[in-house]
Amino acid sequence: MKNTKGSLLILVLWVFLFLSIMSVFAGSLVHQQIKVFKETEIDRELINISESGMAFVRNFVLNLNLAGQKVYALNETWADSDKFKGYETGNGKFYLYHEQFDNNLKISSKKNGLIDENRKVNINYASFDVLRRLFVEIGGASQDIGEELARIVIDFRDSDSNVFGLQEETEEYTYYLRSNVKYIPDKKFFSIKEIYYLPYITAAIYENIKDFITVYGSGKVNINTASLSVLKVLGLADSAAEKVSFFRSGADMKEGTADDNVVFGLNNLIDKINAVIALDPDEQKSLHTLVISNRLCVNSEYFMATGISILENETRHGKITCILDNFGVIKDKTIVFVNKENHAL
Numbered sequence: 306m307k308n309t310k311g312s313l314l315i316l317v318l319w320v321f322l323f324l325s326i327m328s329v330f331a332g333s334l335v336h337q338q339i340k341v342f343k344e345t346e347i348d349r350e351l352i353n354i355s356e357s358g359m360a361f362v363r364n365f366v367l368n369l370n371l372a373g374q375k376v377y378a379l380n381e382t383w384a385d386s387d388k389f390k391g392y393e394t395g396n397g398k399f400y401l402y403h404e405q406f407d408n409n410l411k412i413s414s415k416k417n418g419l420i421d422e423n424r425k426v427n428i429n430y431a432s433f434d435v436l437r438r439l440f441v442e443i444g445g446a447s448q449d450i451g452e453e454l455a456r457i458v459i460d461f462r463d464s465d466s467n468v469f470g471l472q473e474e475t476e477e478y479t480y481y482l483r484s485n486v487k488y489i490p491d492k493k494f495f496s497i498k499e500i501y502y503l504p505y506i507t508a509a510i511y512e513n514i515k516d517f518i519t520v521y522g523s524g525k526v527n528i529n530t531a532s533l534s535v536l537k538v539l540g541l542a543d544s545a546a547e548k549v550s551f552f553r554s555g556a557d558m559k560e561g562t563a564d565d566n567v568v569f570g571l572n573n574l575i576d577k578i579n580a581v582i583a584l585d586p587d588e589q590k591s592l593h594t595l596v597i598s599n600r601l602c603v604n605s606e607y608f609m610a611t612g613i614s615i616l617e618n619e620t621r622h623g624k625i626t627c628i629l630d631n632f633g634v635i636k637d638k639t640i641v642f643v644n645k646e647n648h649a650l
C-alpha cells in the first residue's frame with residue numbers, strides 16, 4: 306500500500322515536471338511568434354515610409370523638369386535642402402541623403418538631397434583611356450591591371466568579337482578564356498554591379514570606384530557636378546581640373562553653396578572660367594580638347610536617391626536606393642533593412 310502511494314506521488318511529480326516544461330516551451334513559442342509578427346509589421350511600415358518618401362522625391366524631380374530646369378548644379382535644392390531632412394510621412398520620417406567625397410576620395414560630408422548620375426563616369430560610353438585612368442586613379446589598380454580592365458569593359462560592351470587595342474587580331478572568347486571568362490555579352494552594362502564579376506576586379510577596386518561610375522544616360526558628364534577626380538579621369542590636366550573646381554566653388558571656396566559659379570553652356574566655358582581664375586595656354590588647350598570631345602554637358606538626365614526611413618523608438622531602419630530619370634520615373638529600386646548603428650545619417 307505504502308509503495309503504491311509512493312509510486313503515485315512520483316508519477317504525479319513527473320506529470321507536473323512534464324507539464325511545466327511544456328508550458329515554458331509553449332510560452333517561448335508564443336513569444337517568438339509575437340516577435341516575428343511584430344517585426345514584419347515594422348518592416349511593412351518602414352517600406353511604406355520608404356515608398357511615400359520616394360514618391361515625394363519623384364514629384365520634386367518631375368516638378369523641376371516641368372519648371373523647365375535645363376542646367377543642374379550643386380548649389381540647387383535637389384542636391385541639398387532641409388526639405389529632404391526628416392520628411393514626415395505615416396508614423397515615421399524619411400531622410401534623403403548622399404555622401405560627398407573630398408579630393409583625396411574620402412567621405413567628407415553628408416548632404417540632404419539627391420546625387421546626379423551625370424557626375425559619374427559612364428562605363429557604357431567611356432573611352433579606353435578614361436576607363437584605364439578610372440581603374441588606376443580612383444580604383445587604385447596598377448597600370449597593367451588598369452589597362453586590362455579597361456580592355457575587358459570595352460570588349461564586354463562592344464558588339465564585335467575582336468579584342469580591343471591589340472596589334473594582332475585576337476578573338477575575344479579565346480583571349481578571355483585564359484582569365485576563366487566563358488561568356489562575353491557584347492551588350493551594354495545594365496548595372497554597375499556587373500563590373501564586380503570581371504576578372505582582375507578586387508573588392509577594394511570595386512569599393513573605390515562604385516560611387517564614381519554609372520550605366521545611366523548618354524555618357525556625357527555634367528561639368529557643374531563632376532568631382533575633381535572624375536574631371537581628371539576624363540583627361541583634363543590636373544591644374545585645369547583644379548581651376549574648374551575653384552571656379553565652381555565661388556568666393557567661399559566651398560561647392561554646393563549659394564555663391565557657386567555655374568556653367569550654363571559649353572560655348573563660353575573657357576572665357577567664363579578665365580574671368581574668375583586665369584587659365585594658362587596649356588590649361589585652355591586641355592579644356593578645349595575636352596569640350597570638343599563631346600563628353601561634357603551642363604545638365605543631368607538621371608539621379609540616385611538614397612533614403613533612410615525611421616519609426617520612432619525603433620532601432621531597425623529602412624534604406625531605399627533608387628535611380629530615377631529627370632521625369633521622376635524609377636529605373637532601379639532596392640529596399641533593405643539596416644540597424645541604426647550600421648549607417649550614419
Ligand SMILES: [Ca+2]
Nearest residue numbers: 460463465491
Ligand atoms: Ca565584344
Ligand SMILES: [Ca+2]
Nearest residue numbers: 554555559562
Ligand atoms: Ca561656394
